[in-house]
Amino acid sequence: MLKDSLIFAWKDLKIEFRTKQMLNLMIIFAFLIILAFKFSFSSSKIDDELVAPAILWITFTFAGMSGLTTSFAKEKDKESLSALLLCPTNRSAIYLGKVISNLIVLFIIEIASLILFAVFFSYDFSGNIYLLILIIILGTTGFVIIGTFISAISVNTKSREILLPILLIPLIIFTIIMPSITATSTIFQGGMFSDIFDEIRLLVTFNIVYFIVAMILFEYIIEE
């Protein structure tokens, strides 16, 4: 099944990198979010360092969400979803494939926004950079696991662009985003692995739980 889903992911990435349309737009969007925060905070007396972790994760979340909307929508609009469903494989392989391709796209966005973030918020990658990478990987994985699932739900609705955030935010805000922000701010202040061990444990648990639930339930939402 993993092999099948890798094929699905490869297909998505190939389409994406042929035009790079979504990718470019998402990077511009992330850039604009960071700029918007920078300018709105520069006029107030709020210390950049205190809000920086939250801004980083809000940027990831919203840029990621704009990408997730199209994840299943393009299959639906081009009517290639039926073809995917006809593939002689487990239905959850389609989901897993989408998760993998969305993850890779989002990681690229995150690298780009992290660089922009470093420039605008004069963040010099202090603290443990490997821990930051670990938290970003864990947080993003959780985000994509639920996000892809919700994207498959919201694609069936009339107003999918607005419904995706409405469905997704209550599910991720406390479970994925909040521990990630806490851990990131601890890392920025020079925290070590033992300081963020709780958050890592939470994120790993949530990823596993959400992933299992999503894999079980996926076949019920993806019917023609």
Added chain:
Amino acid sequence: MDEKRQNISNYLLITSSFLILYALYLAFIYAPRVPDFGWSAPNSQKIFYFHVASAWVSYLAFGIVFVCSILFIKSNNKKWDIIALSSAEIGVLFCTLAIVTGPIWAKAEWGEYWRWQDLKLFMTLVLWLIYIAYLALRSGVSSSEQSGRLAAVFGILGFVCVPLSFAANRIWAQFHPTVIAADDQGGSLRLSMLLALIVAVVAFSIFYIYLLNKRVELEQMNIKIEELKEIIGDVDYE
């Protein structure tokens, strides 16, 4: 069959109306005021009985949504889907009541409307957000068959998310007043309060069953109308 159902519905309405009146009497007249000691606004504590009852009914309603969602996914029986939808709507209504009455009391008692660290406030808020999203999802899907399945899946995922949110929020502390369990003074005092609370909770629960029954009936009528429309064909009524 319909007549019997109508009778049950009437009994439920009458019972819950009387019980709610009785609960009002118990809360405002029978149950004593909380002592001035330890309470900054003893009078506003009276809202407690109805605040707890609404919160309890909303938890009950959301639990029923969860159970019915699983049953619907398993059996694909439309009946469960209708109950889930109806229960979710009533649950959001009562949850809103709890969320509105809570801050009114909190402003008087704590001096602020909302405490982010409070566990129960937090959990109720998460539930509220999820089930509003649930209802938004239901209204967003045109085909009723698909909306049922999608909503059921989201209902399950949402319910799974609640304990996880709960576990993730490590900053919580218990600010919520424990009126009944506090054992600093006079035992008999608490017993009468407990009675008022129990009556309020039972009254609201029966009222919930009444509303659920009515809402299910309404949805069944909707479905019947849709079926009839299909038989007649597309008629432009305007």
